[in-house]
Amino acid sequence: MGAGGRMAVPTSNSVEEEKPLKRVPCSKPPFTLGEVKKAVPPHCFERSLIHSFSYVVYDLCIAFLLYYISTSYFHLLPHPFPYVAWPIYWALQGCNLTGVWVIAHECGHHAFSDYQWVDDTVGLILHSSLLVPYFSWKHSHRRHHSNTGSLERDEVFVPKPKSQVGWYSKYLNNPPGRLLTLVITLTLGWPLYLAFNVSGRPYDRFACHYDPYGPIYSNRERLQIFISDAGLLAMTSLLYRVLLAKGFAWLVNVYVIPLLIVNAFLVMITYLQHTHITLPHYDSSEWDWLRGALATMDRDYGVLNKVFHNITDTHVAHHLFSTMPHYHAMEATKAIKPVLAEYYNFDGTPFYKAMWREARECHYVEPDEGDANKGVFWYRNEY
Numbered sequence: 110m111g112a113g114g115r116m117a118v119p120t121s122n123s124v125e126e127e128k129p130l131k132r133v134p135c136s137k138p139p140f141t142l143g144e145v146k147k148a149v150p151p152h153c154f155e156r157s158l159i160h161s162f163s164y165v166v167y168d169l170c171i172a173f174l175l176y177y178i179s180t181s182y183f184h185l186l187p188h189p190f191p192y193v194a195w196p197i198y199w200a201l202q203g204c205n206l207t208g209v210w211v212i213a214h215e216c217g218h219h220a221f222s223d224y225q226w227v228d229d230t231v232g233l234i235l236h237s238s239l240l241v242p243y244f245s246w247k248h249s250h251r252r253h254h255s256n257t258g259s260l261e262r263d264e265v266f267v268p269k270p271k272s273q274v275g276w277y278s279k280y281l282n283n284p285p286g287r288l289l290t291l292v293i294t295l296t297l298g299w300p301l302y303l304a305f306n307v308s309g310r311p312y313d314r315f316a317c318h319y320d321p322y323g324p325i326y327s328n329r330e331r332l333q334i335f336i337s338d339a340g341l342l343a344m345t346s347l348l349y350r351v352l353l354a355k356g357f358a359w360l361v362n363v364y365v366i367p368l369l370i371v372n373a374f375l376v377m378i379t380y381l382q383h384t385h386i387t388l389p390h391y392d393s394s395e396w397d398w399l400r401g402a403l404a405t406m407d408r409d410y411g412v413l414n415k416v417f418h419n420i421t422d423t424h425v426a427h428h429l430f431s432t433m434p435h436y437h438a439m440e441a442t443k444a445i446k447p448v449l450a451e452y453y454n455f456d457g458t459p460f461y462k463a464m465w466r467e468a469r470e471c472h473y474v475e476p477d478e479g480d481a482n483k484g485v486f487w488y489r490n491e492y
Contacts, residue, residue, distance in 0.1 A: 130386060132389070133404070133454050137397075138399060138452055140448055145445050145449065148444045148447070149444045153438075153440055154430070154432070154433055154437070158222040161222055161434060161436075164208075164436070168208045169209070172202065172205055172209070176202070179195070179202075180359075195362055202370075203367040203368075203370025204370070207416070208417055209238075210235075211417055212231075213236040213241070215435055216231050216235070217243065217247035218432055233337070237337075237340030237343065239371060240341060242318050242334070242340070243340060244333035244334060244336055245318040245333075245334050246303070248333070249318065250265075254402075254428065256396075257401040257402050257404065257405065257428060258388075258391055258401030258402075259391060259392075259393070259401055260391065261393055264309055265302070265379060265383070266308055266383050267308065268473060268486070269474070270475060271473045271475055278473075291465075295373040296372075296373065298372075312325070319337075319341075348360065348364070378417070381406065381467065383405060385456060386467070386471055386488045387454070388405070390404065390487075392484040396484070402428040403452050403454070405425050407422050407442070407456075408421050408424075408455075408456060409457040409460075410460050418436075420435065421460075422439075422455075423441070425442065426441045426442045469490065472488070473488070473490075
């Protein structure tokens with residue numbers, strides 16, 4: 110993982126001893142974004158409509174194949190094999206549809222093609238099919254990229270200082286409490302964020318991704334929020350018709366449970382990219398765009414890296430060059446590592462272990478006592 114920083118960070122005692130982790134550098138980098146960009150081969154910034162669509166076709170073919178097998182053959186299996194087959198389908202389809210989600214996310218960054226209308230059309234269709242308000246999330250996510258690491262202006266998984274942490278938090282600082290928190294976060298975190306801005310940036314009034322007149326959006330963005338809502342209404346209407354035709358159990362097995370897995374992976378991926386005991390956060394006195402973009406973590410999800418189109422292990426490059434298509438991100442990551450040096454952050458801890466560790470270690474942020482850089486905040490877990 111990226112070394113550098115001022116000090117080693119001890120982790121809490123646990124059954125499995127962990128080596129101290131070194132904080133990533135929080136000082137101004139000795140390079141510019143332009144210098145980093147020069148290290149990347151120029152073709153990595155080229156977007157191919159055909160190449161991008163090939164991933165859409167591939168993922169949708171896999172989705173249809175899994176759907177066909179499950180609906181055509183599972184009911185023919187002797188008891189109790191359907192109880193084994195359906196969970197396998199849920200896991201495979203959930204992972205595959207997470208890849209579809211990632212492609213729609215790429216459309217929102219204008220990284221799918223050279224044509225904005227193509228990107229928005231594809232993104233709207235794919236995200237609406239997964240009950241995501243495409244334009245609504247596109248605009249809030251763009252602000253996340255513009256303000257990554259800022260305690261005042263970042264949009265998602267914004268940590269709180271100790272003074273703002275809820276009174277109940279210390280009672281959840283134990284294994285049962287962490288398990289409960291993780292279950293709620295992975296199952297309800299995404300819809301709660303969209304509907305109530307939970308874990309998002311605080312606004313001066315109620316913020317909701319479905320509200321065209323909410324504080325998240327500007328006047329010029331409101332029409333597109335209506336379009337996002339229309340996409341969701343169309344998908345909801347379709348699901349209602351499927352419910353009437355196929356029944357509740359069929360819809361839950363074929364669509365709802367895989368969608369819950371997609372939502373869980375989305376929350377997990379985002380959380381682990383921006384939550385790590387070695388990553389700094391900044392207030393307005395210290396924050397700048399480059400340091401904020403570098404305060405992200407590449408992770409290793411094993412074979413799922415490819416299924417998720419490498420959004421997991423090329424996130425640093427993605428924050429530096431968000432319009433770069435995913436199929437060039439691995440090459441770009443290799444190219445920028447020598448330039449970033451200790452500012453490049455990677456943690457190869459298996460994601461399921463990492464989720465538990467970060468839930469244990471990363472409760473709130475505070476600056477170091479006696480540190481001259483009072484605008485640099487680090488994760489803590491002591492109450």
